Amino acid sequence: MVSAKPLSKRDDNSQPSSIKTEADAMFYLKKYGYDTCENEVKKLPMHFRTNNCQINIRSMLKAFQTTYQLQPTGIVDEDTLMIMNFERCCLKDNFNHSKFGKLGEKDIVTWTLNDTHIPQLGIVRARKQIRDAFYDWTKVTSIKFYEVTRDEKADIHLAFVEKMNDPLLSGPDTCYGATIPASTVEIHFDLREKWIDYDSFSGTNLRTAAVHLIGHALGFEHIFDKVSPMYTLYQINDTSSESDIEASSESNVETSSESSFEPTTTVSSSTTTLEMTKMDTFVVEKGIIQLGFLHGGVHTTPFDDSQDLNLPMMTPCLGVEVFWYPDYLFAIRFIYGDENPSIPKIYHGDPSERTPRLLSEKYLMENGERINKITWYAGTRNWQSDGKFIRFITGIQFFTTAGRVSPLYGTNKDDAHTESFDYYTLAFAKGGSIMLIDELQFAWKNQVKYIQ
Ligand SMILES: [Zn+2]
Ligand SMILES: [Zn+2]
Structure with missing residues (x-):
């Protein structure tokens, strides 16, 4: 049985940024794609664009509340603020994944992780979490993932970055990271997030977040189903994230005709330190x-x-x-x-x-x-x-x-x-x-x- 899981909310004492006012809510709604006015204006040729389209926060709020199965009150009420202050993916709820190209159709996808200092978790444990996240995707796709060194060309480039260095991560909202289309797909994790490699309300599980952002890199959009790893809001796993993907793979993974494939890499939770070290230079x-x-x-x-x-x-x-x-x-x-x-x-x-x-x-x-x-x-x-x-x-x-x-x-x-x-x-x-x-x-x- 798959049941709804507890959502993770940031501790207000430790995180100064949060959505509190109507202005904050407006920022949030625009950032996450509820400004339909903006969407309409962009469709028009430049000389037709005027200020005629008035942004109506009431209708934006109603659309948001409907998406998250709240009462569509059209006002910034307590339930709405609660959802807006959940940890989440930094990409728009309705973002267009067509920019991401065809990584999800490749047989082999290579990735590399910047060797940044990651407060508390450290690079070694962080790398293990990211390997495990790629491993999770091998269970529902036939893609083989290989880690390469930073000197080599990689399909996916993962990095921990300061919020101020990535506009998608900045703002008063609490989002953990984003996937950015480019010739090399960039996955950016917020460096100042409290990253952990276990499940707790007091931090963000890196493997869970990485599974979501890798999903975007492979071409998957947001899915408004709380049990899907592609759900916008970060969720604490009460089971492992592997079974999480399997549970929702049928609706989620379009490149897969079966719900599960045999694991195709040698990475596993029992991987020894020595084997992990070898993986660092696997393709060197x-x-x-x-x-x-x-x-x-x-x-x-x-x-x-x-x-x-x-x-x-x-x-x-x-x-x-x-x-x-x-x-x-x-x-x-x-x-x-x-x-x-x-x-x-x-x-x-x-x-x-x-x-x-x-x-x-x-x-x-x-x-x-x-x-x-x-x-x-x-x-x-x-x-x-x-x-x-x-x-x-x-x-x-x-x-x-x-x-x-x-x-x-x-x-x-x-x-x-x-x-x-x-x-x-x-x-x-x-x-x-x-x-x-x-x-x-x-x-x-x-x-x-x-x-x-
Ligand atoms: Zn996302
Ligand atoms: Zn980068």
Whole structure:
């Protein structure tokens, strides 16, 4: 049995924005497509457009109230305000999905997620939720979804953005995100939303929201049925969102003649951390060098040791020189070859700015040992005590083919990313750095192919 589910309303204490006045309600009705006057005017040639069409808030309210099965009073009453203050999709109730093209008819759809800092949830858990949302759609379509890196062309580009950077997300209403048609379909999630990966009234479940917005990307319109994932208002799942899609798939999914397909990807809730890490680079060059995941803060001045040091292909990384404080990483240099004097020493971060508290050490490989796994952490700090919070690398730890584990340099209390690939060892480092190490990405060398 499918029953109506509780709707989620934002907590007024935590969210300053809300619909309170008739002016707010007017904004809401226009934003969500109830300004029929605007729709009529747009159909006319430019020189016929006049101010004759008066916007009538009463009729707009009645249309809205009818859509949401409220009493069509035509006034801003309590029930109407309650619905208007529900968490929802930022797109119009009646938006035209024809702009979205034919993604839903493709066999393979690729996607990529911007590596933004997401308050509370963190990028790793957020990525898992979005993978699960794509997985949910494999149950009701025959589409295969592949995650690609940010360097590659993707059909769907997902990002967490500030409200002020996307007009669809801005305003006093409480909407969580939007899908925007373009040559690459953009899915924008409100960065300041309280994103969670469990079901609770005190936040917005990212997987549930992502399932809805991905639905738009595939060409599905809003459906005014509370059990449909394409319903405009955000709803708390009392079951999993997978069965949610299945329950409404017949009315909802036009590309599917059956209610359910076999899962077509290997992503599942039991996916291990290692497998998830591999998925990050799933479509990346499967050759001798494999680029891993770029994890860290904002994009700053990029570095690439292989280019900056003009590294010969076969030069192994034989260690690191690290400078750190207990709370963050300060500077790092990767050592290539046997401290080969022909290779310049380039530090990422500036170890000359040292204080007596600064710790440093070299961690060196011995007798053919190589680094084959790295965990690194990105966190946000008020670094110069000037009230400006910046995000950068706060800790790093290395693991080797000899089974050794380096000390933890810095802290392990921030967003972690662990990376290792079977038969690959560390080739060189890339990333971004000005005063600190803003972000790190590693290139791994395939030892099997390397030996051949
Ligand atoms: Zn929507
Ligand atoms: Zn984007």
